[in-house]
Amino acid sequence: MTNRRRLLTRTLSAAGLAALASPVGRSAAPPAGQSDLPADITRWTALELSSAIHSRVLSCREVLDACWQRLEALNAQFNAVVSVAPYERLAVLADERDAELKRGNSRGWLHGMPTAPKDLADARGFVTSSGSPLFAQQVAATDDVHIARMRAAGALFLGKTNVPEFGLGSQTYNTVFGATGNAFNPALTAGGSSGGAAVALALGLVPVADGSDFMGSLRNPAAFNNVIGFRPTPGLVPSSERFVEELPCNGPMARTVSDAARLLVTLAGHDPVSPTSLPVNPKAFLAPLQRSWKGARIGWLGDFDGYLAMEPGLLAHCERALPAFARLGCVVDAAKADYSPAELWQVWLTFRHWLTRSWGLPLYEDEAQRALLKPELRWEIEGGAGLTADDISHASVRRAAWYHALRQLFESYDFLALPTTQVYPFSKTVPWPKSIDGRTMDTYHRWMEVVVPGTLSGCPVLNLSVGIDDQGLPAGIQLIAPRYADFDLLAMGYAYEQATRWNPDLRSPLLSEE
Secondary structure, three states: OOHHHHHHHOOOOHHHHHHHHOOOOOOOOOOOOOOOOOOOHHHOOHHHHHHHHHOOOOOHHHHHHHHHHHHHHHHHHHOOEEOOOOHHHHHHHHHHHHHHHHOOOOOOOOOOOEEOOEOOOOOOOOEOOOOOHHHOOOEOOOOOHHHHHHHHOOOEEOOEEOOOHHHOOOOOOOOOOOOOEEOOEEEEEOOOOOHHHHHHHHOOOOOEEEEEEOOOOOOHHHHHHOOEEEEOOOOOOOOOOOOOOOOOEEEEEEOOHHHHHHHHHHHOOOOOOOOOOOOOOHHHHHOOOOOOOOOOEEEEOOOOOOOOOOOOOHHHHHHOOOHHHHHOOOEEEEOOOOOOHHHHHHHHHHHHHHHHHHHHHHHHHOHHHHOOOOHHHHHHHHHOOOOOHHHHHHHHHHHHHHHHHHHHHHOOOOEEEEEOOOOOOOEOOOOOOOEEOOEEOOOOOHHHHHHHHHHHHOOOEEEEEEEEOOOOOEEEEEEEOOOOOHHHHHHHHHHHHHHHOOOHHHOOOOOOOO
16 A cells, blocks of 8 residues: 555544534433533543442443543444434333432443443344345344343443454445444544454443454454454353354453453353363452563564564554553563464464354355355355364474464563554455555455464464554554463553653543643
């Protein structure tokens, strides 16, 4: 993508600027009489909102109305939340939550707070379209485990957050609801597959959100929209009902690390429905995140010695954030894993084909349904047709070798870091970049190869903002911690967040002081 093209695509419309910068108005419900609410309620952290609700400084209805106002003002332009619930129904639920608090009863820290489950997850009473016309009318009768936990903690569901079809491809568009626009410029992509969730957070439509991550789906949209995306150790948050450690996993998204850690308390913990879910005590994530990091070592993997194609300027943009770790007392050095990244990509293709074919084949075998599947899904299913048991076994052995290569690195480093994306957000009319800096991308997901090392490691990975570039768009870096060191990773993320809090180049204009 040329610099000239970036300039052409990154000019935010006057209407978009006004919508983001001006106080939110409303054209319909909620009823009049609430206009004197603090203009920045939707910019409060989730923990601040929870405290205000439980101390009765704010009512659940007031918080709902503030989020609803933002939804009405911005969602038509950005298309982050789909299958939106009627305001009247939500208002009744908010009033019920207020009545419960008046009686001294709280459902949990999310009591009365609006959020919106990702449209790949089942939320009772809402359509789970997965972005596919095949399921555009499929209403969920039950909640997925992590959604049930959010509901039990008191969350109000505004709707669902938009996704790519079946979550494939880090570009949120589908034929059911259309494309989701980036929070910094609605003409550009939000990333994906948790693109709707990331934009809803960045715009202040919801204070926290759930997401899921197969190939960077919690991390890429977080980087593109300047929010937090946390991919936990697989199994920390229940996901699969199968007896195999899945590469996809569920996790929290938020505007601050503290909010993400608090949502993780709700999402994490074993459930018998998910046999590989971990028997952890999620309350461990309630511990204070603040600690000293003096002497901690961070290994910078960068672009793997030039192996990864990077849009000009992006790698340097990420590297400019590294001194923040030095200010914390950390030592940052260049690091190199004893493993071929090209081989790692082949391992990824094998697992991606295999896992996608395992659930997609029944759709593919029906000719009428096959015609309605996006080409990328058909390609994955067809790519898995020739795989043998030996291929899967070999990929498993080579994945384990990658894990052990990282274990060796973790003997010298506490955390590993690398960019979250290889490009800046591009036009949302482009399905995927065909080239990066003159290098051809041979698959629909090759442009996101930078997230594969984290996914295949089985380790927790956290996206952190590295600020806004000279064209006004954000980028991010990934921090990888040793397997099961999820809390340590969040604590380091928190320290980095505090170290960069007052640098305007590291904060979204939506969250900065007026």
